[in-house]
Amino acid sequence: MRLIPKEIESLWTLFTAPTIWALHFLTCYITAAIHCAKADTAASLGTTSLVLGMVTVAALAGIALSAYLAWRQWGFGSGDPPHDEPTRRDRLLFQGFATLLLSGLSFVAVLFVAVPLVFIEACQP
Amino acid sequence: MFRVGISAEGADPCRRGNAGHIASGDLKGARAIFRRIFPILLVPLTGCSGVQSALAPAGEEAAGIYQLLLVMVVGGVLVWLAVVGLLLHAARRRKVPWTEEQAGRLILFGGVAFPVAVLLALLAYAVWLMPVIRPWFTQQAPQPEMIEVTGEQFWWRIRYPAVDGMPAFETANELRLPVGERVAFSLEAADVIHSFWIPVLGGKMDMIPGRTNTSSLLPTKTGVFRAPCAEFCGTSHALMAFSVIVMEPADYLAWRRAQAAGNGTRGSEGERLFAFHGCAGCHGIRGMTQAASLGPDLTFFGQRQTVGAGTLANTVENVTRFIRNPDAVKPGAKMPAFDMLPAADIAAIADYLVGLK
Numbered sequence: 041m042r043l044i045p046k047e048i049e050s051l052w053t054l055f056t057a058p059t060i061w062a063l064h065f066l067t068c069y070i071t072a073a074i075h076c077a078k079a080d081t082a083a084s085l086g087t088t089s090l091v092l093g094m095v096t097v098a099a100l101a102g103i104a105l106s107a108y109l110a111w112r113q114w115g116f117g118s119g120d121p122p123h124d125e126p127t128r129r130d131r132l133l134f135q136g137f138a139t140l141l142l143s144g145l146s147f148v149a150v151l152f153v154a155v156p157l158v159f160i161e162a163c164q165p
Numbered sequence: 166m167f168r169v170g171i172s173a174e175g176a177d178p179c180r181r182g183n184a185g186h187i188a189s190g191d192l193k194g195a196r197a198i199f200r201r202i203f204p205i206l207l208v209p210l211t212g213c214s215g216v217q218s219a220l221a222p223a224g225e226e227a228a229g230i231y232q233l234l235l236v237m238v239v240g241g242v243l244v245w246l247a248v249v250g251l252l253l254h255a256a257r258r259r260k261v262p263w264t265e266e267q268a269g270r271l272i273l274f275g276g277v278a279f280p281v282a283v284l285l286a287l288l289a290y291a292v293w294l295m296p297v298i299r300p301w302f303t304q305q306a307p308q309p310e311m312i313e314v315t316g317e318q319f320w321w322r323i324r325y326p327a328v329d330g331m332p333a334f335e336t337a338n339e340l341r342l343p344v345g346e347r348v349a350f351s352l353e354a355a356d357v358i359h360s361f362w363i364p365v366l367g368g369k370m371d372m373i374p375g376r377t378n379t380s381s382l383l384p385t386k387t388g389v390f391r392a393p394c395a396e397f398c399g400t401s402h403a404l405m406a407f408s409v410i411v412m413e414p415a416d417y418l419a420w421r422r423a424q425a426a427g428n429g430t431r432g433s434e435g436e437r438l439f440a441f442h443g444c445a446g447c448h449g450i451r452g453m454t455q456a457a458s459l460g461p462d463l464t465f466f467g468q469r470q471t472v473g474a475g476t477l478a479n480t481v482e483n484v485t486r487f488i489r490n491p492d493a494v495k496p497g498a499k500m501p502a503f504d505m506l507p508a509a510d511i512a513a514i515a516d517y518l519v520g521l522k
């Protein structure tokens with residue numbers, strides 16, 4: 041079994057990181073909302089925060105992996121953008137670079153979504 | 166060719182003088198315009214102080230919001246200055262092009278790393294400040310007492326709970342609070358959505374029919390403040406406000422005791438007419454008439470700052486005006502006009518009400 045997936049050429053890999061971001065966002069907000077709706081008012085978010093913290097770490101790891109794969113597809117940064125020649129190779133590099141940028145954006149976005157986990161300790165009535 | 170044109174113009178003393186004249190004339194014109202516009206520019210500044218300004222905080226929550234505003238504005242100004250500086254740099258006279266590597270580094274640090282760091286810092290700061298701005302008061306011990314405020318078109322019903330052997334009582338359109346003590350509000354609406362907002366004390370909280378919202382405030386300065394309804398609720402929305410009086414705790418307790426006891430009977434002609442003409446069918450006055458609750462409670466009405474929920478100053482003339490035709494003072498007000506009563510009767514009632522101190 042290989043640890044790192046082998047390189048494939050597909051448009052779908054472009055969306056890996058934003059999809060993880062979206063799932064992380066929904067998980068955080070829906071879990072916290074259900075927890076606070078079922079618990080007493082002003083209940084502590086203790087365990088929920090911890091679980092969501094682990095979800096966040098997993099999401100960041102997934103995005104980092106997606107970024108690594110994109111970097112590989114981009115030839116480890118060997119060539120400079122814009123990759124705008126009408127060739128198969130340039131298309132591949134362009135996609136790799138775009139995926140890398142999207143991974144960076146998603147990484148930061150997941151961090152921003154996780155900020156309340158650090159500062160908000162309890163449900164608000 | 167261009168160069169020659171410029172030097173020829175520069176060499177012509179007449180033209181140069183002329184150009185200088187135009188420039189100074191322009192400057193004079195600009196100064197005159199500025200002098201005329203300057204007072205107008207000052208007008209918004211008057212909003213920075215006063216009884217209804219979030220920029221003159223008198224409570225812990227409002228101070229938190231004010232601090233957040235300052236940090237955000239200063240942060241925004243610094244970023245703006247940096248961007249303008251960069252713009253001037255790009256537009257400078259003697260341009261030396263940057264190498265591609267330098268430009269790439271500028272984009273990476275100035276366009277990615279810097280915004281991410283600044284946004285993360287501002288976001289973390291704002292989220293960290295949230296518990297200060299909206300305290301989770303139910304966790305705190307001892308629990309602050311809950312004052313119940315109900316928004317009604319276009320006035321405020323206020324119920325103080327029973328404490329320390331003092332019975333609960335109802336009042337309206339004027340909220341009194343002790344300085345330095347946390348209070349909590351249970352907020353409801355009787356008809357449409359209103360919003361409870363005391364700018365000098367804290368942020369707003371909507372009042373929604375069928376729902377009870379809570380909010381908590383800690384006043385830090387004594388004084389008389391104003392609180393407008395902050396959600397459009399009908400024709401007289403802009404005339405729906407209440408006064409907030411923050412008092413020393415001892416004065417506050419004395420006021421509560423007096424309110425709970427009621428102002429009793431005065432035996433005046435105005436008092437008799439108040440009951441005779443049916444005002445008591447909607448308005449309660451503790452100690453004088455049975456509590457009716459269609460309209461605002463009028464116990465110690467004379468102590469209130471205003472008549473008509475923040476609409477007019479509380480004077481005999483204004484109360485007379487209001488009783489004669491509330492709709493003329495406050496379009497859509499839910500109190501019927503009493504302009505069919507003899508003027509003397511209205512005057513006597515107004516005298517009586519304003520005298521309830």
Ligand SMILES: [Cu+2]
Pocket residue numbers: 316317319358359360394395396397398402405
């Ligand atoms: Cu209202």
